[in-house]
Amino acid sequence: MDDRFLVDRVFTVIVVVIAIIAILPIFHIIAYITWRGLPIVIDNGLSFFTDVPAAVVAEKPGGIAPALAGTAFMTITATLIAVPLATLAAIFSVEYPNHVLTKAVRVTSRSLLEVATILIGMLIFVLLVLPTGRFTALAGSLALAIVMIPYVYTYAELALISVPKTYIEAAYALGMKRAQVIFYVTVRVARRGLARGIAIAVTKAMGETAPLLFTAFGARSVIFGGPFEPADALPLMVFQFIQTGYDNWRALAWGGAFTLLVLYLLLFIIARILVKEVRY
Amino acid sequence: MVSPAVETRELRVRISGRDILKGVNLRVPEGAITAIMGPSGSGKTTFLKVLNRLIELIDGVEVSGEVRVFGSNIFDMDVYTVRRMFGMVFQNPNPFPHMSIYDNVAIGARINRVARSREELDRIVRWALEKAMLWDEVKNRLRDPPWRLSGGQQQRLCLARALAMKPRILLLDEPTANIDPVNTAKLEEALRALRRDEGMTILLVTHMPHQAVRVSDYIVMFYDGMVVEEGPTSEIALNPANEITRRFLRGEM
Numbered sequence: 346m347d348d349r350f351l352v353d354r355v356f357t358v359i360v361v362v363i364a365i366i367a368i369l370p371i372f373h374i375i376a377y378i379t380w381r382g383l384p385i386v387i388d389n390g391l392s393f394f395t396d397v398p399a400a401v402v403a404e405k406p407g408g409i410a411p412a413l414a415g416t417a418f419m420t421i422t423a424t425l426i427a428v429p430l431a432t433l434a435a436i437f438s439v440e441y442p443n444h445v446l447t448k449a450v451r452v453t454s455r456s457l458l459e460v461a462t463i464l465i466g467m468l469i470f471v472l473l474v475l476p477t478g479r480f481t482a483l484a485g486s487l488a489l490a491i492v493m494i495p496y497v498y499t500y501a502e503l504a505l506i507s508v509p510k511t512y513i514e515a516a517y518a519l520g521m522k523r524a525q526v527i528f529y530v531t532v533r534v535a536r537r538g539l540a541r542g543i544a545i546a547v548t549k550a551m552g553e554t555a556p557l558l559f560t561a562f563g564a565r566s567v568i569f570g571g572p573f574e575p576a577d578a579l580p581l582m583v584f585q586f587i588q589t590g591y592d593n594w595r596a597l598a599w600g601g602a603f604t605l606l607v608l609y610l611l612l613f614i615i616a617r618i619l620v621k622e623v624r625y
Numbered sequence: 626m627v628s629p630a631v632e633t634r635e636l637r638v639r640i641s642g643r644d645i646l647k648g649v650n651l652r653v654p655e656g657a658i659t660a661i662m663g664p665s666g667s668g669k670t671t672f673l674k675v676l677n678r679l680i681e682l683i684d685g686v687e688v689s690g691e692v693r694v695f696g697s698n699i700f701d702m703d704v705y706t707v708r709r710m711f712g713m714v715f716q717n718p719n720p721f722p723h724m725s726i727y728d729n730v731a732i733g734a735r736i737n738r739v740a741r742s743r744e745e746l747d748r749i750v751r752w753a754l755e756k757a758m759l760w761d762e763v764k765n766r767l768r769d770p771p772w773r774l775s776g777g778q779q780q781r782l783c784l785a786r787a788l789a790m791k792p793r794i795l796l797l798d799e800p801t802a803n804i805d806p807v808n809t810a811k812l813e814e815a816l817r818a819l820r821r822d823e824g825m826t827i828l829l830v831t832h833m834p835h836q837a838v839r840v841s842d843y844i845v846m847f848y849d850g851m852v853v854e855e856g857p858t859s860e861i862a863l864n865p866a867n868e869i870t871r872r873f874l875r876g877e878m
Binding site: 511512514529534623624 | 713
């Protein structure tokens with residue numbers, strides 16, 4: 346009779362242990378990056394964020410300003426391109442679920458999620474960088490936008506589909522036109538899900554290295570040269586500097602990784618505070 | 626019978642190849658409460674949703690026959706104009722969850738441009754909430770979200786939302802099916818007052834015979850997609866001619 350309590354105990358322990366093992370890597374990453382990166386940020390103070398990287402022979406590492414500026418520019422412009430496009434596409438698929446275009450968009454979006462992002466970088470390289478003959482921040486923005494679109498679309502579609510039909514019916518019964526129903530009811534009830542998708546897509550774009558290798562390329566000597574000049578980005582800088590043998594550049598890479606981590610957390614906290622959950 | 630607000634001729638509805646309404650001929654009198662009774666699946670809700678053409682939101686719906694509202698064929702009219710003539714309250718309370726109590730009522734008036742100024746909008750919101758017998762309970766918390774209200778209050782909020790668009794006819798689809806007796810009584814009282822004071826034409830779908838008898842002037846009995854009996858409530862309640870109506874009133878269905 347006591348066997349079932351014993352079995353229950355054993356399974357509870359097993360499940361808890363497995364759960365801990367599953368989330369351990371995340372805590373390991375966070376802890377290790379903080380341990381290596383935080384002291385560097387503290388040692389260099391504000392200049393860590395405002396200076397360009399120092400020369401390899403210098404004693405001080407300098408700062409990550411070019412990477413910070415490039416990431417800010419490319420993430421914001423990519424978001425401005427991707428979010429309206431993907432959200433409108435999601436609205437279209439939810440409103441016309443059986444349309445040929447909807448099926449095409451779904452298949453394309455799902456495949457795009459699986460495509461290695463370096464291929465997206467190569468696409469922009471062929472379409473934009475080769476014809477214009479230069480690496481530009483804008484090319485990086487475009488590549489990141491393509492990375493973001495399927496994420497925003499997938500989450501937006503899910504959020505919009507989950508809006509209870511009874512609210513949509515009530516809206517039509519009030520005499521609202523389709524666009525009014527979408528604008529006044531559907532999108533607003535789904536706002537938390539939409540925001541979640543955008544936040545995930547933005548962090549994805551902020552953390553991508555591969556699509557920038559052949560598009561934005563990287564820049565170390567100027568903070569930001571404008572949209573038509575090469576630009577640096579946090580993950581790109583981390584990727585390139587951590588492979589060098591220079592201690593001061595490796596220090597910049599760890600500090601940059603830590604900065605990226607903090608930006609992620611900030612983004613999710615801000616999204617949670619700004620966009621309130623709709624209670625039914 | 627008084628002049629009809631709604632008149633249907635040979636109204637048939639098929640949804641995905643299934644016959645839901647099988648030739649409904651009905652005259653709904655103006656300025657009265659008409660109860661549509663019938664067991665589940667008899668086509669009552671479908672009938673309501675044909676009237677404001679909400680049925681067209683469903684895929685694979687075929688409607689044939691004629692529906693006239695105050696003399697005009699609704700299928701010749703703009704669909705939004707048709708919907709604005711009707712206010713509708715649904716079976717489950719569905720106030721918009723992202724809007725305040727005030728905005729839930731105001732949205733109907735805004736969409737239909739009933740109000741021209743802020744003051745007028747305030748007046749309409751108050752009028753609608755008073756008519757729905759909710760004003761006293763919410764007047765100090767108009768900015769609250771609707772989930773703070775009880776289910777019965779939410780349903781009266783939905784009634785107020787429908788009233789704020791100044792409809793000519795009110796459609797209610799089993800509005801008290803999921804509501805406690807006290808709130809049911811309040812909603813019924815609101816409906817009686819609307820008919821008495823505003824001369825509102827009201828169509829109330831219900832599967833509760835007692836409710837039909839309590840509030841309505843006329844009763845229409847639906848069964849299997851057809852009208853099996855109709856007439857003044859006093860006659861039908863006391864002396865139903867049809868065996869199905871008799872069994873339904875006795876609660877045997």
